[in-house]
Amino acid sequence: MLEERLKKHIEAYGAITARSYQDVVLYDPVLGYYAQSKVIGRDGDFITSPEVSQVFGEILALSCVDHWIQMGRPEYVIVTELGPGRGTLMADMIRVFKQFSDFWRAVDIYLVEICPTLLKQQTDLLGKDVTHVSSLALVPESDIQFIIANEFFDALPVEQYVYDPATNSRTDRLISFNDDSWYFMPHASHECIIEESAASMVILDEIKRRLNHGAGMALIIDYGDCVKGLRSGDTLQAIYQHRRVSVFDCIGKADLSHHVDFNAFQNVLFPLSCQVLTQGEFLIQQGINERTEFLAHRNPAMAADLRMATARLTAPSVMGNLFKVLVVTH
Ligand code: SAH
Numbered sequence: 001m002l003e004e005r006l007k008k009h010i011e012a013y014g015a016i017t018a019r020s021y022q023d024v025v026l027y028d029p030v031l032g033y034y035a036q037s038k039v040i041g042r043d044g045d046f047i048t049s050p051e052v053s054q055v056f057g058e059i060l061a062l063s064c065v066d067h068w069i070q071m072g073r074p075e076y077v078i079v080t081e082l083g084p085g086r087g088t089l090m091a092d093m094i095r096v097f098k099q100f101s102d103f104w105r106a107v108d109i110y111l112v113e114i115c116p117t118l119l120k121q122q123t124d125l126l127g128k129d130v131t132h133v134s135s136l137a138l139v140p141e142s143d144i145q146f147i148i149a150n151e152f153f154d155a156l157p158v159e160q161y162v163y164d165p166a167t168n169s170r171t172d173r174l175i176s177f178n179d180d181s182w183y184f185m186p187h188a189s190h191e192c193i194i195e196e197s198a199a200s201m202v203i204l205d206e207i208k209r210r211l212n213h214g215a216g217m218a219l220i221i222d223y224g225d226c227v228k229g230l231r232s233g234d235t236l237q238a239i240y241q242h243r244r245v246s247v248f249d250c251i252g253k254a255d256l257s258h259h260v261d262f263n264a265f266q267n268v269l270f271p272l273s274c275q276v277l278t279q280g281e282f283l284i285q286q287g288i289n290e291r292t293e294f295l296a297h298r299n300p301a302m303a304a305d306l307r308m309a310t311a312r313l314t315a316p317s318v319m320g321n322l323f324k325v326l327v328v329t330h
Pocket of ligand 1: 034048049050051082083084085086089112113114115118134149150151152155156
């Protein structure tokens with residue numbers, strides 16, 4: 001078992017960093033979270049926006065087509081989705097893309113996925129309309145790129161440090177265990193914990209390179225905040241079958257994630273144009289209410305469900321405020 005292996009490792013070599021812990025728990029090729037079979041959706045651990053409503057993907061697709069039209073309908077464009085989960089978002093986007101035949105002729109779609117089970121689900125759903133790669137760096141170069149990431153960056157590992165104001169220095173936040181209980185060390189108050197996601201920064205650098213080289217747009221959607229300056233606090237969390245559990249529970253079975261620091265994202269992407277909106281603001285600005293009403297009138301039996309799902313995506317008390325959309329353009 002993964003837990004036993006981690007304990008043996010710590011007994012032999014000492015405490016490990018929070019980052020190494022996540023690397024093993026998430027990415028162990030046999031026992032890690034992403035090697036497991038059921039990870040997303042109503043029967044998995046959590047429900048993401050595309051699983052809430054088809055309108056979410058439709059709105060993102062319309063934003064891409066709209067941007068493409070504004071760019072003068074370039075002849076060739078690559079759309080890449082990072083971490084597509086069950087493939088639902090891209091299925092909804094492709095349905096819209098196909099309604100714009102010029103766009104559909106111009107586009108190649110790439111999916112970046114590392115989880116074999118999800119990759120298979122995506123292939124079963126999307127077939128020949130998409131090409132899989134294991135990292136953004138392997139997507140072909142193109143002058144025009146659209147890059148979509150929904151709840152992708154929160155799933156990447158995050159480094160944690162403990163800041164000591166007395167010495168103005170920081171050390172790795174470590175993980176160890178004794179008498180069968182896991183703990184973090186050194187002990188630190190919430191405001192002395194600093195997080196940085198080097199894995200995210202590498203991918204953001206690649207997005208920046210691609211957009212700078214040509215033109216296009218990235219839509220990065222995730223839960224998190226956009227506070228100026230250095231953010232502090234421990235945001236690492238674990239979800240198992242829709243319940244919040246300790247990050248030391250259900251090791252390899254629970255989903256680990258962290259709150260995205262959109263301010264740090266913007267700093268890396270500078271000087272590209274970046275705008276951070278709440279998910280509610282973005283979706284309403286892009287016409288989610290109109291689209292929902294259009295579908296509701298066409299399918300009266302579904303009207304109540306469609307309106308409820310849109311409210312869930314946009315209402316500040318549900319997903320509307322916690323989730324943010326970073327719109328990056330060049
Ligand atoms: N975007 C989907 C799923 C989000 S879950 C949705 O909205 O429903 C995170 C996704 O990122 C999963 O598909 C997971 O397998 C993938 N993923 C996690 N770490 C990854 C990595 N390092 N490289 C590529 N994909 C990764």
